[in-house]
Amino acid sequence: MSRIVYVNGAYVPEEEARVSIFDRGFLMADAVYEVTSVLDGRICEFEGHVARLHRSLAELKMAAPVDDAALLEIHRELIRRNDLTEGTIYLQVTRGAADRDFAWPEGAEPGLVLFTQAKALETPKAAETGIRVASVEDLRWGRRDIKTTQLLYPSLAKMIAREKGADDAWMVEDGYVTEGSSNNAYIVTGAGTIVTRQLSNDILHGITRASVLRLAREAQMVIEERPFTLAEAQAAKEAFSTAASIFVMPVVEIDGVPVGEGTPGPLAKRLREIYIAAAKATSI
Incomplete structure (x- = not known):
């Protein structure tokens, strides 16, 4: 079964996941990320990671793509769809897609990507x-x-x-x-x-x-x-x-x-x- 990932509002098989070549995360590394751990199918330290995500976004004057409740639900849905019991969830927020320019674009819609990685965390x-x-x-x-x-x-x-x-x-x-x-x-x-x-x-x-x-x-x-x-x-x-x-x-x-x-x-x-x-x- 193919891994299901989240890309800008949609849950898709990883083979079908696509982002724009003009996304500033791809062109400029104009993006922030977080990695949360999952043990027994549950998310560890979610509040702390979200708080740090907001701090990173604020430091770069970048907008949050969804609110915290929606972000938690995306995490949980990825756990369900991938039957993840132990591993990590990677989250990345980008400033969005715009024609290449060093200056930040106005009005770009933030990008949001998440995916799971199954791995041994408790007893490696x-x-x-x-x-x-x-x-x-x-x-x-x-x-x-x-x-x-x-x-x-x-x-x-x-x-x-x-x-x-x-x-x-x-x-x-x-x-x-x-x-x-x-x-x-x-x-x-x-x-x-x-x-x-x-x-x-x-x-x-x-x-x-x-x-x-x-x-x-x-x-x-x-x-x-x-x-x-x-x-x-x-x-x-x-x-x-x-x-x-x-x-x-x-x-x-x-x-x-x-x-x-x-x-x-x-x-x-x-x-x-x-x-x-x-x-x-x-x-x-």
């Missing part, structure tokens, strides 16, 4: 073994807090990491780790303190990040929001990344140097368990 093998990361210079634009579709450099960073034999990249700017290619980055000090970079325009304001930090505080874990260096990360007791598609993912090696014992640490594993339980309990 990587969560058991941990992942290896390689450092890559951070050469992205200065507004990383806006979740735009201009992902060429993060894609390049991920491929550079793979060429180095790693699973993912952690990007470094002025000697400090900013974030992963598609996730937020953390270390755990010898004293057990969780360290992650503070929110700013330098990093994406992760929805999973916010929940993980809240849950960590509720579990009486100590958190310090500040930049950390690559050397500090390599010398850490543990390291991990967070994102909607990986939840809490242990990092066991950085640039060929084992982190801690070179295996997923107890704090990261515990945070992953706590997060999954909370995500399931609040899913809709």
Whole structure:
């Protein structure tokens, strides 16, 4: 059975999905996106993702194509039509189609595309073994807090990491780790303190990040929001990344140097368990 996707008001088989060649998402990466996770056929952290979507739209002075209730129903309909029990839903809003011009068009109708991706989220093998990361210079634009579709450099960073034999990249700017290619980055000090970079325009304001930090505080874990260096990360007791598609993912090696014992640490594993339980309990 062909996957059913949503394109500008219609549910269609993926083979029949079409967007205009003049869509500014295609021509200019003039678009924003969100990815929500699905566990047991229910959507995790929908309110947080929609709130961030509105923030991204506002920062780019882009109109929302539908209201939040309609957006939720589209998500649920895609889950039903694709019989999705575990995986992700990708959502993209573009400024719309107009003749190519750097200036924003007036009156263009926003584009809206969503599709599902079935994948193991709760028990992927990587969560058991941990992942290896390689450092890559951070050469992205200065507004990383806006979740735009201009992902060429993060894609390049991920491929550079793979060429180095790693699973993912952690990007470094002025000697400090900013974030992963598609996730937020953390270390755990010898004293057990969780360290992650503070929110700013330098990093994406992760929805999973916010929940993980809240849950960590509720579990009486100590958190310090500040930049950390690559050397500090390599010398850490543990390291991990967070994102909607990986939840809490242990990092066991950085640039060929084992982190801690070179295996997923107890704090990261515990945070992953706590997060999954909370995500399931609040899913809709």
